[in-house]
Amino acid sequence: MTDKSATTTPTVSSGIKRGRLNLLFLAIAVLGYIVFTIYVSHSNLHIQSLVLVAAVFGILAISLDMAVGMLGLYSLGQGGFFAIGAYLTTILNARYGWNIFALLPLTIIASGLIGAAVGAASLRVSGLYFAITTFIFTLVLTVVATNMQQITGGLQGMLGPAFPRLPSSFSWVGTPVVWCVLGVLFLCMALVWNIRRSPFYPVLLSIRDAEPYAEAAGVPVSTIKVAFFGLSAAMAGVAGWLFSFLGVVSPGEFDWAVSLNVLVMVLIGGVNTTLGPVIGAVFVSMFPNLVNINPWLQEILYGALSILAVTMMPGGAVGAVRKVLQRMSAGGDNHDEDVLAEAEKAAEETVEAASSIPDHAGEGHEIVVECKGIGFGYGVGPKVLHNIDLAVRRGDIHGLIGPNGSGKSTLANVISGRLSPHEGQVLVKGQQVAGLAPISRARLGFRRTFQAAQLVHELSVAENTMVGLYDHVPNIELRSPLWPLLPSARRDGRKMQRDARDALSLVGAAHWGGRSVGDVPHGIEQLTQLASVCVAGPDIIVLDEPATGLSAKEVHHLAEILASLKQRGVTMIIIEHQTRFLFPLCDRVTVLNAGEVILTGSADEVRADPIVRQVYLGE
Amino acid sequence: MMSNETPILEVSNLSTGYGRFDVVRDVQLRVGTGEAVALLGPNGAGKTTVLNAIMGLVKVRKGQIFISGKNMAGLPAHRIARGHAAIAPEGRRLFLDQSVEDNLILGALHLRRDQDRVRKLLDSVYELFPVLRKYRDRQSTYLSGGEQQMVAIGRMLMADPEILLLDEPSVALSPVAVEIVVKALMELRRRGASLLLVEQRIDVAVRVCSRLYVMTHGEIVDEMTPEQVNQGGMSILNKYLG
């Protein structure tokens, strides 16, 4: 305990330093915003309209980047949500005289709910088909707006409401709509900036890149996807609300080309960055005014530039700048050799006790995981599991071996609830696993690792580990928009970092914490995965081929970690090929072949069994 | 131990990988004419990557790959596939929506102007796996795992390449199917084919091959003959299993 507090001190103080830096940054940002707004609100109408249009599209681009960058959902429905916001405001104001500020919450709710409904489509169709579905959503909305002439004004559209004027004594403020639009833009940027600095961000990215991994950590993947997409749609709705003050609201402003243009903005500026979408929006919306030539030539130039941007700069403008900065600071050197040497060192590190991992030792010896008559097959294909019976006692390490294709990983997926068995049932602590929500599975104290480590490559090892703490910190999602500003959140954030570091040092990967996973060797990826499981302090872990691709030293190190986890009373089911690593650890071993259990017994019994030697060891 | 003649396949100092790290480092191996060589090792050792690099499916980062004395490193896969090498890949990767015979004929892509030769090759594949003749018009999705593996091997043979590359042909097969595959490989060897076999079942490798490389962590760590394996079986077994 005592020497642990000593090790935490430097990080805490650096955290405070970073907190002060954050405040300074915030102050500069707010000041800059105010100065800029004052300048714009007093300049001529031409500049004002340029800036306001750019700002509205900036908000729209940020909202799209939330879906594309953080969830990986390529939405072409943003123009549709934009239209909903604008039409709702205009129609209700013009025809029923509703107050525009009362309409703002209504706009948010309406576009958010419709967005959530559209987002639910992403659960049925993924990738390109989601893009197409949302594309059609926008298409249909424009068709509706064009054809319902009595309500929407048809192709001509209708004039949007005027933004209220301030009393003349406030004329020094300048044009009020400028303050409003730029204020909302600032809030939206702050929102995504905060989310990117909250522990919710790794969770979002793990949903995007490694859905099974997120689900195994107890993240309600579908709910978050739908809700977050709804949030993104609500933001687009707000952009529409603002847009209605700028002039005419007509179908042409929201057709599918607009949705694609917003995607162009995001891709040009840089996907998954706070500043990128705004830069892209400024560029795209001001382009026609900057290049004052024949309108057709101008469009041609724009088309050519957008092709060039996506082919030449896959990371967008922000990505390109980052790359240049990185190259300048790294000096162009490749440190692969050092990295590998470090990896070897990590393997040598001794395992120290980490107090944040709870102890389950001495909790009895009853059966905690039980499979009864499991049968399973993929699709219409042949069955891969036949009538599997398996009982795992508390505190045991239970090995599961068998040749490739014998159904081991399928069984792991069935036990952990990712696949539902066609026959039979899986009981964890007496509770049936199939059909249980991921969060409830995680709350059973039940975690798993994957054969091929599923991690978010652009995040650091420590951030990936923190995903494992999802169910330990209340309301991550709800607090994330204000995360860096909430004292309770900062406290939780520090605790999460501490826990993640403890878990990483438990698996001997402590000094890898800051590196991004894309830059670490395979062995460290496996250890990160293990750390993200351990950090939650589970009492049952399913490990799917944890030693795959590890060097001899790393395998030895892994065995030590697993042994120490066993001492804490953690029950483990280990699927493995490397019997020399597995057998000494195991209390019991089950041998699988062609989807059937051949034998369950102690390691020695299994080793001695002639059938096993023939089938598996190939003698 | 080996003669001085040019080997069918010679890999020297091969390094390659996927991300920033090399999965395979400084691999040296050779396969003589008419020789069957196995590459053994645990999961994740980099065996499949070596095969894919030889086939041109993974970019070679360092080193040379000579097939019959010609350097293939850096060539695209479709050039290497023109009679130099052919692969029966991991997971078989048949064109599942097409018939058995179409899969086989696609394997002879570079010979398509020589229909006589394609016919002959097709007959020799059907001779090797008579069951495929029976199912020639069946869509390959509806074959059993063993039959699919036979199609994959057949498709590889249809290219009539200088060297055959096989990636774990015994995976996920019933004992009977493994036996058929092993017999077929032994028959190919008898016919004088040169082949490089990635395996994780030692018994299969020992029966088919005359030389075995052992690979762990992206490097070749040992080389031995089946006799050596049979004499000191357990020690290599242990080396292999971890």
Added chain:
Amino acid sequence: MQFILSGIAIGSIYGLIAMALAITFYVTRTINFAQGQLMMVTVMLTAMLSAAGTPVWLAMIIGLVSSCILGVLSYLIAIRPILQVNRFSFGWLVSTLGFAVILENGAALIWGPTSRSFPQMLISYRVPIGNAVLNGQQVLAIVVAIVLTIAFEVVRRRTFFGKLGMATAVDPDMAEAIGANTTVVAIVAFIVSALFAGIAGLLVGPTTFANPYLGSTFGTFGFIAMMIGGGTEKPVAAMFGGLILGVCAEGANALINSQASDWFPFLVLVIILIISPRGLFSSSSPLMRLRRPPAAKA
């Protein structure tokens, strides 16, 4: 009766464009948003050349060749560089649209934004069928669509190149490993696809006349047709999607009111996509589930 026949006629045009979209999607997993503009280029060039006195057949051939060249260019410039960096990138959404913008505005710049006359071809012939009447051009569209669809299917299933295309679509890496130059396969797919789009343009030209904005209208309808049919899985399904779309649009005009074709097809599309997100004739469709062959033996 009349609306069914004229729906099938216009549906054949939509179907050809939908097939053009589906063919390139089939091989490269991308949608070429410039497809409608390729059609437009054929129409404009043919109109311009024939107005300048070139024989109509030569003008048509030049029009088709130019759309093929532009189709290949769209692949080489807007799609291939992106897929080479990351096969699963969606950057082509933007770059093919950029290509479309260039073509459309280029055409407007060169030929002006107004409509030009197009060779009359068979439009003045009247073909009575039952109690309905089609003009010669409509009959020609239906016949050409049937012939091209059958020809495409025969080539795909029966010829070596068709099988190679299927193999490339299913597993491009393995296709490389058996010796297929997948770039060449993709280029051929783009040529075939541009031919389909160009022919659709020639068939519809006498009715619509030639103007630079023809492409975006027909491109959108072709896209909807592809989605209705499920052309992302099977190019032929796109043709059926086109026919359904055509009949729906004409039917709505005839039975509801003269503006209904503006929105009724969209309603159909939404309903179909709710039932079957990948289109009516895709494997996810309840319609197809009934006909799935029984599981093979283990």
